Each structure stands twice: as C-alpha cells, then as structure tokens.
Amino acid sequence: xxxxxxxxxxxxxxxxxxxxxxxxxxxxxxxxxxxxxxxxxxxxxxxxxxxxxxxxxxxxxxxxxxxxxxxxxxxxxxxxxxxxxxxxxxxxxxxxxxxxxxxxxxxxxxxxxxxxxxxxxxxxxxxxxxxxxxxxxxxxxxxxxxxxxxxxxxxxxxxxxxxxxxxxxxxxxxxxxxxxxxxxxxxxxxxxxxxxxxxxxxxxxxxxxxxxxxxxxxxxxxxxxxxxxxxxxxxxxxxxxxxxxxxxxx
Amino acid sequence: xxxxxxxxxxxxxxxxxxxxxxxxxxxxxxxxxxxxxxxxxxxxxxxxxxxxxxxxxxxxxxxxxxxxxxxxxxxxxxxxxxxxxxxxxxxxxxxxxxxxxxxxxxxxxxxxxxxxxxxxxxxxxxxxxxxxxxxxxxxxxxxxxxxxxxxxxxxxxxxxxxxxxxxxxxxxxxxxxxxxxxxxxxxxxxxxxxxxxxxxxxxxxxxxxxxxxxxxxxxxxxxxxxxxxxxxxxxxxxxxxxxxxxxxxx
Numbered sequence: 001x002x003x004x005x006x007x008x009x010x011x012x013x014x015x016x017x018x019x020x021x022x023x024x025x026x027x028x029x030x031x032x033x034x035x036x037x038x039x040x041x042x043x044x045x046x047x048x049x050x051x052x053x054x055x056x057x058x059x060x061x062x063x064x065x066x067x068x069x070x071x072x073x074x075x076x077x078x079x080x081x082x083x084x085x086x087x088x089x090x091x092x093x094x095x096x097x098x099x100x101x102x103x104x105x106x107x108x109x110x111x112x113x114x115x116x117x118x119x120x121x122x123x124x125x126x127x128x129x130x131x132x133x134x135x136x137x138x139x140x141x142x143x144x145x146x147x148x149x150x151x152x153x154x155x156x157x158x159x160x161x162x163x164x165x166x167x168x169x170x171x172x173x174x175x176x177x178x179x180x181x182x183x184x185x186x187x188x189x190x191x192x193x194x195x196x197x198x199x200x201x202x203x204x205x206x207x208x209x210x211x212x213x214x215x216x217x218x219x220x221x222x223x224x225x226x227x228x229x230x231x232x233x234x235x236x237x238x239x240x241x242x243x244x245x246x247x248x249x250x
Numbered sequence: 251x252x253x254x255x256x257x258x259x260x261x262x263x264x265x266x267x268x269x270x271x272x273x274x275x276x277x278x279x280x281x282x283x284x285x286x287x288x289x290x291x292x293x294x295x296x297x298x299x300x301x302x303x304x305x306x307x308x309x310x311x312x313x314x315x316x317x318x319x320x321x322x323x324x325x326x327x328x329x330x331x332x333x334x335x336x337x338x339x340x341x342x343x344x345x346x347x348x349x350x351x352x353x354x355x356x357x358x359x360x361x362x363x364x365x366x367x368x369x370x371x372x373x374x375x376x377x378x379x380x381x382x383x384x385x386x387x388x389x390x391x392x393x394x395x396x397x398x399x400x401x402x403x404x405x406x407x408x409x410x411x412x413x414x415x416x417x418x419x420x421x422x423x424x425x426x427x428x429x430x431x432x433x434x435x436x437x438x439x440x441x442x443x444x445x446x447x448x449x450x451x452x453x454x455x456x457x458x459x460x461x462x463x464x465x466x467x468x469x470x471x472x473x474x475x476x477x478x479x480x481x482x483x484x485x486x487x488x489x490x491x492x493x494x495x496x497x498x499x500x
Binding site for chain 1: 259261262264265266267268269270271273274358359360361362363366369370373378380381382383384385388389391392393395396397398399400401402403404405406407408409411412420459488
C-alpha cells in the first residue's frame with residue numbers, strides 16, 4: 001500500500017479562505033510539504049500554522065535560488081530542475097512507505113504554482129489528487145469589490161514578466177485583464193497600460209485578503225514606490241454592460 | 251443599524267470545496283438569497299443544503315427568462331434588468347431592517363456571476379463584503395490533473411458564446427485557455443480550435459467536482475453528443491516547459 005499525494009490549494013492568505021477539504025486534509029496528514037525560501041515559513045506555511053497534527057512530519061522544500069540567477073539562464077534552469085527532482089524523491093520516499101503527503105500550494109495548485117513540478121514527476125507512480133483553491137487574484141478582485149468579468153467578456157491573465165510590447169498588445173485586445181507578478185515590473189506595466197489606453201481603468205491591489213491589504217487606483221499610487229512581487233493589477237471588464245444596464249434601468 | 255450584504259462564493263459544486271468563511275457565514279445568516287431557475291434549487295442551493303439555520307429566511311431569486319429570449323435582444327435586457335432591480339429591492343428591505351443577507355454565488359461571486367448585479371445596486375447604500383470562492387474552471391483543471399498555466403504563460407478565459415472568428419483568433423494567440431459556457435456552442439468551438447491548430451491539445455471536462463464528473467480529450471468525445479452548458483474546454487499551457495525540463499532532467 002503506497003500513500004497518496006495531495007496537491008492542496010491553501011487559498012490567497014486569509015486562513016478562513018481555505019476550503020473545508022483543504023483544512024481536513026491538512027489536519028489529517030502525516031506528512032506536509034511546503035515550498036519556501038530557505039529559513040522562511042512561506043505564505044502557505046503561515047496560513048496553515050496551528051492546523052497540523054502534533055506529530056506531523058514537515059518537509060521544507062527550500063528553493064536553492066530565487067532571484068540570484070536570471071530566470072531564463074541555463075544555470076537557473078539546471079539548479080531548479082535538480083531541486084524539483086530531489087524534492088520529488090523526498091516525497092516519493094514517504095509515499096512508497098505508505099504515508100500520505102499533502103503538498104501546500106498558495107492559491108490554486110495548478111495555477112502558476114510550483115506543485116505541478118512534483119505532480120508531473122509523481123503522478124504516474126502514485127495515486128494523486130489535486131484540491132483546487134481560491135486564487136490570489138480572486139481575493140484581490142473581492143477586496144476591490146469589482147466584477148472582473150461578465151457575459152461575453154474575454155479575461156486575460158498576464159504575467160508582468162512579459163515584455164512591454166507583448167503586454168501592450170494583449171491589454172489592448174482584452175475586455176478584462178489581471179496582471180500578476182508585478183513587483184519590479186510595475187514601471188513597464190504602467191507604460192504598457194498607457195500605450196493600450198487602459199491606464200485610467202487599472203486598479204492596484206496588494207496582499208489581497210492578508211494583513212496590510214491595500215486597494216487603490218493605479219493612477220493614485222505613488223509611481224516611485226516599489227511594489228511587492230505578489231501585488232496585482234486588475235482591469236475590470238463589464239463596465240460598458242454595467243453602464244448600459246444602469247441606463248436601461250433608469 | 252443596517253444589515254450587511256455578503257456575496258459568498260460557494261465553489262464549484264462539491265460542498266467540501268466551500269471555504270471555511272463561506273460555511274461560517276451561511277451557518278450564521280438570518281437571510282440567504284440564491285439565484286435559480288423558477289422551481290429549481292440551483293447548484294449553489296444544492297451545495298449549501300443542510301448548512302443553513304433552521305429559522306433562515308430564503309429569498310429565491312428566480313430568473314424570469316433564461317434561454318427563451320435572445321441574449322442581446324432589447325426584450326431580454328429589459329426583462330432581466332427589471333428582475334435585478336426587483337431582486338435588489340427585496341434584499342434592501344432585509345438590510346434596511348438590520349438583517350444580514352448572504353447571497354450565494356456558484357464559483358466566485360465576481361467571476362461571470364449574477365451577484366454583481368446586486369452588488370452594484372446595493373454597495374453604495376449598505377456595508378458589503380465579497381467572499382471569493384473556488385471557480386468551476388479550477389475544479390475542472392484539478393479533475394484533469396493538468397497544470398493550466400506556469401511561468402510566462404498567458405491564460406485567456408473565453409466565453410463559448412463568442413463568434414467563431416474571435417474564438418479562433420484568441421486561441422491562436424494564447425499559451426493557455428479556458429473556454430466556458432460550452433453547451434450548444436461546442437461544434438463552433440471545435441471548428442475554432444481546429445483553425446487555431448489547437449484541437450489536439452484540448453481537454454473536455456463536465457461537472458468538475460460534482461457527481462457525474464467526466465474528463466476526456468476533446469478528440470475522443472463523441473462529436474454528436476450534446477454538451478451541458480457548464481462543461482468546460484481546457485487548453486493547458488506549460489507543455490513546452492514541461493518537456494524542456496523533463497529533457498534537462500534526464
């Protein structure tokens with residue numbers, strides 16, 4: 001009897017935004033694994049603190065590099081691939097011994113997450129189950145209280161790491177958009193929004209659902225202030241529909 | 251003292267995929283409102299059955315029309331606008347009397363949902379809070395066990411109601427895509443995928459996280475079988491990255 005691998009979304013940060021299923025699996029799990037920077041608890045680790053069994057075995061999967069090497073370099077790719085291989089091997093040891101393993105994933109496990117690197121290495125060899133979670137972007141649009149998309153709206157999710165031209169082109173063609181991984185990319189994102197004629201529609205949200213949450217229009221945000229990596233830009237769709245319906249209703 | 255309006259995401263269907271916060275608010279609420287077809291419990295209503303207070307007041311907001319009138323006709327727009335106005339007025343009566351109201355929303359309240367029609371009519375007059383939820387699409391990619399997007403992937407969410415040309419163009423430009431509102435649009439979606447050269451990558455998921463869940467490649471699905479409205483097509487991104495990393499790892 002081998003153990004079962006669970007990729008569990010822990011949601012956007014507020015522990016109450018975990019699903020009932022995630023909370024149950026984390027409470028029951030003999031082994032909980034989490035990705036983190038070396039020596040840090042990680043966002044998902046913070047979210048589930050106090051929920052785990054007293055005798056739980058915690059596997060810390062500490063990224064060997066984060067921003068020290070360029071993302072698209074061979075050196076980065078080779079270090080990070082070796083890290084995922086080694087992490088999968090550590091988890092496979094537990095599974096082979098019959099112990100279930102819950103891998104914590106901030107937001108949703110299969111939406112821009114690290115869990116998928118374990119999933120594709122282990123899914124063929126062990127039973128696996130993915131438990132979806134509330135994404136960080138959903139917490140951001142809930143905080144802003146804006147309908148992100150409706151009806152025939154096309155919604156584009158864009159990593160802020162894209163080049164300025166690609167961003168501007170995508171933004172011009174989208175009814176609604178979410179730009180993730182903002183951080184140091186903010187000046188470039190601002191230029192791309194301006195080129196697409198969408199700067200005035202953009203909202204800036206920081207730490208959605210977490211302590212220190214901030215929501216403001218991008219226009220009113222101090223352009224010189226650095227933005228954290230997990231801040232998000234929202235370009236809500238639906239505005240025309242809303243106005244049309246408001247008029248129809250009057 | 252007025253009551254508080256809560257727009258609460260109930261998740262994709264499996265009651266265990268509700269958040270802890272949604273479950274708490276539904277248990278505590280004196281008034282629970284839900285959208286539905288006349289005489290039907292509705293998906294969200296089914297999800298929360300058994301959770302509500304014994305003395306709860308349930309406000310059924312039954313759509314006056316669904317598919318009887320064309321979506322973009324004046325007749326449809328005027329009927330549905332009057333319905334949202336009247337629904338908001340019913341809820342405002344409870345709020346004005348000091349009763350909190352939880353409005354159930356399948357998936358996430360602000361992601362292609364009906365809740366936003368109440369939100370924009372009531373948010374200026376009463377305290378409101380939106381509780382994000384797990385989307386139906388996240389349950390579908392969890393069921394399929396495929397990473398939907400990673401790294402620099404651009405993810406497009408496309409309503410199947412779009413025209414064939416628009417669909418084909420969007421699909422050709424997206425790394426990853428989700429096509430919602432499939433139903434009777436499936437033959438058109440299939441043609442658009444073929445034109446974009448993406449038919450072989452497409453997965454078909456029906457009733458993600460619900461009883462009767464089905465996952466298959468679109469290619470292996472009988473083209474003549476009608477698809478339910480809430481089925482979804484997934485076009486996972488990340489495949490190139492996965493292959494590149496697998497090769498790098500070997």
